[in-house]
Amino acid sequence: MDIEKMLQFAERAVDEIVFTNRGRHMDDLEKAVLRGTLRRKTYKEIAKELECSDSHLREVGSELWKIISEELGDKISKSNLRSELEKLQVSICSSDCVQQIDSVIYSGEPRDNSGVSPKSNCQRHDLSQMPELGAFYDRASELDTLKTWILQEQCRIIALMGISGIGKTQLARQLVEQIQSEFESVIWRSLEHAPPFAQLEADFIQVFCSPQPEDASAEKKKELPLIQYLQKHRCLIILDDIHNLCCPGELAGKYKPGYEPYKSFFRKIRTLPHQSCLILMGWEHPRDCLPLKKHSSGVGTMQLKGLDPLSTEALLRETELENREQWQMLNLYEGNPFWLKSVVFQIQELEIEPTNISSEHSLLLPENVKDNLQEQFDRLSPQEQQVLHLLAQAEEPVNLGQLLQNQTIEASNSINALHSLCDRSLIERKNKRYSVSPAIKQALHLHDSQKKGY
Ligand SMILES: Nc1ncnc2c1ncn2[C@@H]1O[C@H](COP(=O)(O)OP(=O)(O)OP(=O)(O)O)[C@@H](O)[C@H]1O
Ligand SMILES: [Mg+2]
DSSP: OOHHHHHHHHHHHHHHHHHHHHSSOOOHHHHHHHHHHHTTOOHHHHHHHHTSOHHHHHHHHHHHHHHHHHHHSSOOOTTTHHHHHHHHHHHHHHSOHHHHIIIIIITTSOOOOTTOOOOSSOOOOBOTTOOOOOOOOOOHHHHHHHHIIIIISOOSEEEEEOSTTSSHHHHHHHHHHHHGGGOSEEEEEEOTTOOOHHHHHHHHHHHHHSOOGGGTTSOOOOOOOHHHHHHHSOEEEEEEOGGGGBOTTSSTTOBOTTOHHHHHHHHHHHHSOOSOEEEEEESSOOTTSSOSSTTOTTEEEEEOOOOOHHHHHHHHHHHTOTTGGGOGGGGGGTTOHHHHHHHHHHHHHHTOOGGGOOSGGGOOOOHHHHHHHHHHHTTSOHHHHHHHHHHHHOSSOEEHHHHHHTOSSOHHHHHHHHHHHHHTTSSEEETTEEEOOHHHHHHHHHHHHHHTTO
16 A cells, blocks of 8 residues: 555554544644554554654553544554554545545545545546547646646636647647546546436446446445535546537537536536536537636636747757758647657658648648648538638638628627637637637638539
8 A cells, every 4th residue: 555645644544533523633742653653653653753762652652542542442552543443444435525525634624625635445437538639748838737727726617629620639638647646536538428417427426426446345325416526626627628518500509409407507506615627628618617707716817829839849859850850830720739640650651751842722632631720611500611721721720700701690699609719729819819729721722622523
């Protein structure tokens, strides 16, 4: 058993016992005796570290063992303390976690969410759907922001949005690897096949209620509504590909018919008190799962951009592309790692030379990138398609006034379409002007030419 985890568990459990039986918390000497004993140190060794007399420590220890014995009903001494506490820990984890962890470990003092870490070994992670994605290049500032939101600001719901291939899943995977030890449960699910909410809820409850390995013979735990588990335990839930809950052919965020129960779940997560965190990822997030104000408390929204130039350079170095400096065209992919990897793969497969590709209009767009963009275009409403084409045809970024002048549809509908395209990261807004990235322009151009039969 991990000694640090054991020490943390022991200190909390024994403190709770002392509090319950003597109405006070453990003092520093008692903690030192407890920790030293669990590290199999003699009273003499502990006394030497603390620069005090070992006879006094013996008295402190024997009073402590007495209190624990009274509580546990077994005779506890310095020699059997560790094994007895290990048994207690295992029994807590394998009995009804919802009830026992609360009463044995947490009660006695108000729950403080700040810096809460899983206080026992009772961790129920299910990362079976978290994909392996290979090398990861720096996203230090994004990781810092996400960690601040989750660990310091106790955000209850976070939306990590962005165009396909930009690196949402990869970033979330890194995040999970760095912070999973702070949670009792971490569960990752892809909503690729858009399960109805009841199915997802049952799936989660099964994870929370399944017996632990050391508890194989135990009966199934009593089931509670999902939100109650998230209130009682500190859980991190990641729902990837969240756009599958939304209707294609509509402005971003409209729930598919039958998927409204998700709306009520997201509202509960956002508004009810709990210590868990839900991360939503995808191309568009369902409406109303976030408040109108982007940075209200308990909520974080991040729209992921491409890799910075240094990370892009590192990614390209890994591909071993020849004559890298002559491939200026690669700057037009705006640090989208999926686009970059696919284009470089095509260049290498066909041994294309930089001189073969001269003008910006011949931007390479391999079929997998085209298909991937087409899948996102197919989700657009007719108004969005119209606005996107208009912006793609413009040579320069366009301001709102210019856009509305050129529109045949009503101003309010054009603005809604523009808003929705921004949410989907298919257009960019900078200095009140809107533009479309070269790769997206090229995909639209190729699509239109194909339709015309070129
Ligand atoms: N920081 C990074 N460093 C290196 N490679 C990366 C990085 N981020 C993403 N990639 C690579 O780019 C590709 C796309 O990444 P990822 O699957 O995370 O994108 P996504 O935004 O989740 O896309 P989708 O919305 O389609 O699921 C993967 O091959 C991934 O390994
Ligand atoms: Mg993804």
